[in-house]
Amino acid sequence: MRILLISHYYAPEFGAPQRRWSALVRRFIAAGHQVTVMTPVPHYPAGRPTADQAQCHHVGGTETGMHGETIVRTHYLAHRGDIVTRSADHALAAIDGLRRSLLRFRRRSARPDVIIATAPAIDSLFAGTILSRLWRVPLVVEMRDAWPDLVTHVGAAVRHERVSGGEDPPAPDPARPPRRSLPRQAIGVVKAQVHLLVSAWQRDAAQVVTTTSRFAGVLRKRGIARVDVVRNGADLNVVQPQRDHVPAHEELRCLYLGNMGRSQGLETVVRAAARVHAEGVPIRVRLVGHGAERERLDGLARELGAPVEVHPRIPYSEVGEQYAWADTVLVSLRSWEPFTWTVPSKLYELLATGRHVTALVAGESADVVRASGAGDVIQPEDVDALVDLWRDLQADRERVAVRASGRNWVREHASDDVLARRYLEILTEVREG
Known part of the structure; x- marks a missing residue:
């Protein structure tokens, strides 16, 4: 099976999504499958590559990953970690990944059998959806977290804390006219539209994968029927069990x-x-x-x-x-x-x-x-x-x-071996329709 993975985060960066996909890709390839990863030049978490990363990884470069996967490096936007520049980075990487995928897989015979688009970044879902429609190749949308619900809820909660320290906000002063908060209203409209878009992409996919059963249940209640769960996990060959100890320390x-x-x-x-x-x-x-x-x-x-x-x-x-x-x-x-x-x-x-x-x-x-x-x-x-x-x-x-x-x-x-086997079962079912 030929698999195209679209992800904003990938090795040699270190983090939860990078670890997850390195573990899965390693096992996909060991099982005889081909994997191409469309991902930016490494620049997480600082928002820009380290000196070593800038020297070893180049925009447009094609690399062989540590497990034998093919990695195509897309453009990125150096950012400061704020939501505006980080969102622009996500969008640029997704659009460039879409363009490079169309160029790389011009021949029908070379196209992937299945596409996986993993969020965050949510923009990866856009690229995966377009490619899936153009090529008529099944798309698996992976929601690694409760996105975009989490962003919406966190934004509201943080604003609440800044206003009131976590308590109810003060009542308005009737002697002063109310101030219009157009930026906040605009942000609310944008978030609502993102919700609608993401839900549409999820419904359009051949399969949605979440990392928890409860979020899978939330999506099913929204009318997204094709949802399965592949947890995050741990590699028991890497994470060593700690020895029991009788503490010599009092604290x-x-x-x-x-x-x-x-x-x-x-x-x-x-x-x-x-x-x-x-x-x-x-x-x-x-x-x-x-x-x-x-x-x-x-x-x-x-x-x-x-x-x-x-x-x-x-x-x-x-x-x-x-x-x-x-x-x-x-x-x-x-x-x-x-x-x-x-x-x-x-x-x-x-x-x-x-x-x-x-x-x-x-x-x-x-x-x-x-x-x-x-x-x-x-x-x-x-x-x-x-x-x-x-x-x-x-x-x-x-x-x-x-x-x-x-x-x-x-x-x-939740061992990586168990999770990779389940993921491959899902991909096989999706490919065979």
Whole structure:
């Protein structure tokens, strides 16, 4: 089977979508299939290539990937990470990928048997839809997250916080005429149109793939019948199980490893650590990664005198040392409805380590932690509950003992081998109509 993958993110970049597709492509090729990847020159997360990437990867270049896949590099737009320039980057890469695909596959005999367009970026779905219609080749639309619902909800929530700190906004002053908020209205119209477009592309596809059952259910309620689930996962050959340890240290060691953005709600973690510390309970917290909130979290920890260390992103080769240091590992999301439909990809790696998981999540993420018996679940953004949990874990160290249940759950439900086999079954069914 000849597969064309359209993705804005791909190796050698490092991140959840890059890891997912590297794992899947490796197994697709090992099973005898051909894969062509249409993707920009590497420029994530900085918005521009590193010096090494700029030297090794060129716009219009054709490369052989580390698994034997063919990679065609498209244009990109260097950006600052803001929504405007990042959206322009997505659009440019998708349009150039569409153009290069039409040129590369002019001969009908060379065209792919199936196209996969993966979002985000949502613009990749546009390119995949056009190619599918022109070539009459089946399209698989992959929604790696609850897009565009998440963007719409997060934007509204962030505006609410800026206005009122999370409380209801103040009542208008009758003595002052109301101000028109045309930009906000315009943004609302654009988001509504994006919703309609994405839903249309999903209905037009031969198959939609999501990474969670709950979001698949949301799409089915919207009338999108052909929906299947292929989770994110973990490579059990790469993620090594941690050895159980009887801590020689008195303090409870808590580790968060990943993105530090608004979506994660890590302010809750910092405030809980400060309160536990103030009670005289020995505790240390490490936040390791990058994101828009990293500096603010570091400042909050200093302000509160919290025993929280904030570290920059580290190479994956050093991740094992961090897991070995920890007694419990954190997964955290805000209490926003779309997050009940999603599961952070990092969670599967945490389960595979065997470390106790402190999970500030709801919905499907909470279901996974409970089903795997991997740790304790509390409501997102609940400082009081997190303080209580950490106090109890420090007092009873047996509760943070390494357990095999999380890794066993991943082996059965979310290992890369299992996920690749399921994906290939879907692609075969789509190709055969």
